[in-house]
Amino acid sequence: MIKIAVLVSGSGSNLQALIDANLSGEIAGVISNKPEAYALERAKNAGIATAVIEHKQYPNREAFDDVMHQQLLDWDVDLVILAGFMRILSAKFVQAWEGKMINIHPSLLPNYKGMHTHQRVLNTGDTLHGCTVHYVTAELDAGQALAQGVLKVTLHDNADTLANRVHVLEHLIYPQVAEWICSGKIQHTKQGVLYHNQPMLEPVQFCKL
Ligand code: GRF
Numbered sequence: 236m237i238k239i240a241v242l243v244s245g246s247g248s249n250l251q252a253l254i255d256a257n258l259s260g261e262i263a264g265v266i267s268n269k270p271e272a273y274a275l276e277r278a279k280n281a282g283i284a285t286a287v288i289e290h291k292q293y294p295n296r297e298a299f300d301d302v303m304h305q306q307l308l309d310w311d312v313d314l315v316i317l318a319g320f321m322r323i324l325s326a327k328f329v330q331a332w333e334g335k336m337i338n339i340h341p342s343l344l345p346n347y348k349g350m351h352t353h354q355r356v357l358n359t360g361d362t363l364h365g366c367t368v369h370y371v372t373a374e375l376d377a378g379q380a381l382a383q384g385v386l387k388v389t390l391h392d393n394a395d396t397l398a399n400r401v402h403v404l405e406h407l408i409y410p411q412v413a414e415w416i417c418s419g420k421i422q423h424t425k426q427g428v429l430y431h432n433q434p435m436l437e438p439v440q441f442c443k444l
Contacts, residue, residue: 236417237261237417238260238314239253239316240262240264240266240316241265241274241315242267242316242320243318244268244272244320245269245273246272247277248319248405252410254277256413259414259418264285264306267286268321268322270289296322300325301328314336314413314416314417315337315371316413330373336370337368337381337416339405340366340367342356342365342366344369344380351394353397353398356397357394362388363387364397368409368438369438379427379428380437380438382438383440385440386443404441404443
């Protein structure tokens with residue numbers, strides 16, 4: 236059975252969706268860089284091990300990442316799921332977990348990498364928005380996309396309503412992708428990402444238009 240670690244910094248609603256999905260993999264532990272993150276309560280309520288590793292207590296990014304890396308090894312983790320983890324990871328850490336670490340980003344990548352995606356979508360006047368699950372690589376928000384949730388932006392939307400609507404999609408697609416990895420339906424190989432044993436040429440799309 237695949238062992239999973241979820242890395243969080245905040246509320247952890249995506250963690251909750253992963254817990255509630257009863258994945259065929261086991262969530263072996265949750266790491267937070269913030270001791271006050273509500274996600275830690277969610278993990279404890281579900282009987283999942285937690286570790287608080289405060290980035291502020293380490294002299295630099297690499298030292299912080301080394302401690303996280305060691306914790307992941309101690310839990311014997313096969314898959315790292317970033318779920319609202321608000322730290323940029325060092326190249327060394329990303330390389331160590333390449334092909335074994337996924338993230339969810341609140342935009343239709345490659346559009347709107349980085350922060351404040353909802354407001355940027357509104358400023359541009361896009362009619363479609365959503366979220367993307369992707370493998371993590373050294374370049375921020377640039378690894379291969381595995382799935383996207385797509386919604387239509389309405390005239391009544393503001394950054395808050397968009398954030399809420401995107402969250403609903405996140406809770407749908409993140410557990411689904413995690414399960415596909417746990418069950419071997421998605422595989423990361425040297426030849427590229429396979430979906431149902433075929434090269435994955437584009438992300439699976441979930442629409443809520
Ligand atoms: C999500 O919007 C996700 O896209 C981003 O961080 C947020 C985490 O929310 N990476 P939560 O902590 O899972 O509620």
